[in-house]
Amino acid sequence: MAIDQPGTTGTPDADEDEPDDIVMSVRDARVSFDMARGQAWVLNDVDLDVRRNEILAVVGESGSGKSMFASALLDAVEDPGVLGGDVTYYPDETAGESQTIGSFDDGLDDSVDVLNLDPDELQAFRWEKVSMVFQGAMNSFNPTMKIKDHFHETIQAHNAVLEERMDHVRTLFEALYIDFDRVMTSYPHELSGGIKQRTLIALALVLEPEVLVMDEPTAALDLLMQRSIISMLRNLRDEFDLTIVFITHDLPLVGGLADRIAVMYAFEFVEVGATRDLMKNAAHPYTRSLLRSVPSITSDVDEMEPIEGARPDPVNIPTGCSFHPRCPVSDDRCEIEDPELAAVEDDLQAACFYTDQSREKIDYTLEEEHTEDDR
Amino acid sequence: MSTDDATDGEQHDDETEHADEPLLSLSDVEVHYDMGTGIERYLSDKRVKAVDGVDLELEENDIVVLVGESGCGKTTLGKSAVGLERPTGGSVTYRGQDIWEAKDHPRGADIEFREIRRAMQIIHQDPANALNASRRVRAILADPLKKYRTELGPQEREETIYRYLEYVDMTPAEDYADRYPHQLSGGEKQRVTLGRALLMNPDIILADEAISALDVSLRVEMMDLILDLQETFDTSYVFISHDLANARYLAKRAGGRIAIMYLGNIVEIGGPDEVIQNPSHPYTEVLRWSTPSMDPDVAMERIKEKPPVRQIDVPDPQDPPSGCAFHPRCTKAREACAAEDPELYDAEDTEAACFRALDNHEYWSSPELEDAEGSGTAELGVGD
Numbered sequence: 001m002a003i004d005q006p007g008t009t010g011t012p013d014a015d016e017d018e019p020d021d022i023v024m025s026v027r028d029a030r031v032s033f034d035m036a037r038g039q040a041w042v043l044n045d046v047d048l049d050v051r052r053n054e055i056l057a058v059v060g061e062s063g064s065g066k067s068m069f070a071s072a073l074l075d076a077v078e079d080p081g082v083l084g085g086d087v088t089y090y091p092d093e094t095a096g097e098s099q100t101i102g103s104f105d106d107g108l109d110d111s112v113d114v115l116n117l118d119p120d121e122l123q124a125f126r127w128e129k130v131s132m133v134f135q136g137a138m139n140s141f142n143p144t145m146k147i148k149d150h151f152h153e154t155i156q157a158h159n160a161v162l163e164e165r166m167d168h169v170r171t172l173f174e175a176l177y178i179d180f181d182r183v184m185t186s187y188p189h190e191l192s193g194g195i196k197q198r199t200l201i202a203l204a205l206v207l208e209p210e211v212l213v214m215d216e217p218t219a220a221l222d223l224l225m226q227r228s229i230i231s232m233l234r235n236l237r238d239e240f241d242l243t244i245v246f247i248t249h250d251l252p253l254v255g256g257l258a259d260r261i262a263v264m265y266a267f268e269f270v271e272v273g274a275t276r277d278l279m280k281n282a283a284h285p286y287t288r289s290l291l292r293s294v295p296s297i298t299s300d301v302d303e304m305e306p307i308e309g310a311r312p313d314p315v316n317i318p319t320g321c322s323f324h325p326r327c328p329v330s331d332d333r334c335e336i337e338d339p340e341l342a343a344v345e346d347d348l349q350a351a352c353f354y355t356d357q358s359r360e361k362i363d364y365t366l367e368e369e370h371t372e373d374d375r
Numbered sequence: 376m377s378t379d380d381a382t383d384g385e386q387h388d389d390e391t392e393h394a395d396e397p398l399l400s401l402s403d404v405e406v407h408y409d410m411g412t413g414i415e416r417y418l419s420d421k422r423v424k425a426v427d428g429v430d431l432e433l434e435e436n437d438i439v440v441l442v443g444e445s446g447c448g449k450t451t452l453g454k455s456a457v458g459l460e461r462p463t464g465g466s467v468t469y470r471g472q473d474i475w476e477a478k479d480h481p482r483g484a485d486i487e488f489r490e491i492r493r494a495m496q497i498i499h500q501d502p503a504n505a506l507n508a509s510r511r512v513r514a515i516l517a518d519p520l521k522k523y524r525t526e527l528g529p530q531e532r533e534e535t536i537y538r539y540l541e542y543v544d545m546t547p548a549e550d551y552a553d554r555y556p557h558q559l560s561g562g563e564k565q566r567v568t569l570g571r572a573l574l575m576n577p578d579i580i581l582a583d584e585a586i587s588a589l590d591v592s593l594r595v596e597m598m599d600l601i602l603d604l605q606e607t608f609d610t611s612y613v614f615i616s617h618d619l620a621n622a623r624y625l626a627k628r629a630g631g632r633i634a635i636m637y638l639g640n641i642v643e644i645g646g647p648d649e650v651i652q653n654p655s656h657p658y659t660e661v662l663r664w665s666t667p668s669m670d671p672d673v674a675m676e677r678i679k680e681k682p683p684v685r686q687i688d689v690p691d692p693q694d695p696p697s698g699c700a701f702h703p704r705c706t707k708a709r710e711a712c713a714a715e716d717p718e719l720y721d722a723e724d725t726e727a728a729c730f731r732a733l734d735n736h737e738y739w740s741s742p743e744l745e746d747a748e749g750s751g752t753a754e755l756g757v758g759d
Contacts, residue, residue: 061590061591061592062561062590177687192688192689193445194687194688195688222444222445222617222665222689223444223617223618223619223662223665223666224444224661224662224664224665224682224684224687225687225688226665227664227665227667227678227682228682228687230678231678231679231682234678249590249591250591250667251591252620252667252668252669252674253667255667255668255669255670255671255674255675256667256668256671256673256674256675256676256677256678257674257678275671276671276672276675279669279670279671280671289592290591290592291669293591293592293593293594293595293596294591294592294594294595294620294669295594295595295620295621295623295624296620296666296667296668296669297619297620297623297651297663297666297668298668298669299620299624299669301623301624301627301628304595304624305595306592306593306594306595306596306599307592307593310560310562311560311590366669366670366671367670
């Protein structure tokens, strides 16, 4: 398993002083589908590090490749799709003994090459090290099984100790405000969407994975439930030392949640940075245009503007920078050359040649005037 | 011009244009569903009150955005408003004509039901399912013309189709007319459904979450298109949305109103700034709190706050709470709220269905409400 050292590639100017302990790193990940019209690239040589214990939001519009990225983290790209590149998982060395919950044995390796695991190893890896909550997954409970049986099935499939795990579930349920006794003896249809979704999050965490990947986990839920789950996720992260990768199309939703945001456009990351820096003064023209196109309850309605043009076709991605046909600051260079992610500031990278012009030309405001008369 | 509560139960029989009648008037509309299947339906008296006594008026060139969470009855109310769902109580009148009366007793009707049907159109949430996948755009748009505009010959029909495609910014129209729905993007599909609705020259369009299936960056564009066309065609809209930010955008740009719904009732209604900046109903405050702020500093503070409710889960609509339906979740609820169901009262800037809007209501002397039993209320300590 010859693997690059974490933190040394792809992120040229990453701040080395920070305790940037990396839990997963993705290098040159690409997914392609053969289509009648040609080969479609739905993930295009992306590099990204996931830092231990962070909440990383991957934000993109539909068809930007964000779900593919999520699937790539678990080598779970569905069949006609072909995944290439490297996905590496670095176990927490400080965790020591507590590592032996299920059947996955990371042995003495200090890193795991996820794309080269054999099927049994992969199966164990997926729940015990990196776990995923899929989009609309609250409908994935078996309607003929009680909630309890779903938990038992998962625990037993991983040869874990049932009682010890169920005790853990109790603490998870507490953190998620779920009534343990009532929900465990219920059938899925007896539960509301919000409770089902929270139960599913608990199920994903039953084997104490280090990383939780969530694909639009709140999309089908009501606003208040969305907000409540977002708050709970922050607490879960702190309480259970989790790393969370949160995939969403909803940039405002993650503003208060994520430590870092990675913005995808046309199957690539175009901007990655600390949430506050990225939201307050984004560098990439796409991110800025996106922030200008999303109304909030305080935004000036006359300032809102949609992003001109249509999103690119995966079979026929524009040459050079894939955003150039829609970009207000692009020029000839952008048509030919594809910009790489490069540092703009300490904790902000953007894939754009003209970040200064972008900031100058594309205006947006986020500030809320404080007319706080809440309760 | 206030044409308040529809007490004028009888239609005026004047032959003229009903100029004094509102375009659309809903009076005490109820939609109750029997629960269960087969015999169970008759034996049990369980009913879900999807819409429970709503009054609403719509003027010419008006926009009302119905906002609420899933299951609050906003779609059912919207469908009743445009005659797609028959209310189990109350009345819906179009220019003074009760629309179900027109259907049941066509002879006595001033306005034919068919004409009412034409005047009220709907745009569905998911454009992909609203268009027949095996027919070209041209054929999809020709259907309503063949049915309602029989005076048009094939040539004129063709021209009309192109003209409407251009209205919804789909140019070159000839090219788009030949496409199948799968050859269109989500936004383009939604424009076809908008164009199809407009072909009928309707007075009212119900847009049921018409933009929620679109990419976030395209929503503003679609809303702008709808607003532009509203001016061109003088159409009134009933917009349904679960998103307060989009509701505000539409209502503000169009000078319309926002109506907040909760468990079958409109709990607050008013102008967008008034409803959002100075709400009088605690539920509106909850919605506003739940809408994420774009400002990361504000958002990071907010996420540590407790939600301003006693419990996050919505009560079972089959077994709604007594009195004010919101009281078990309301942080301001007192015992009076459990006893009596509030109506819409004139509040500070809006109309709100909350006793707190009345200065001399017994609410103010009523004792605080005990925590509801076993509802997991106090444990809502979200935050750190």
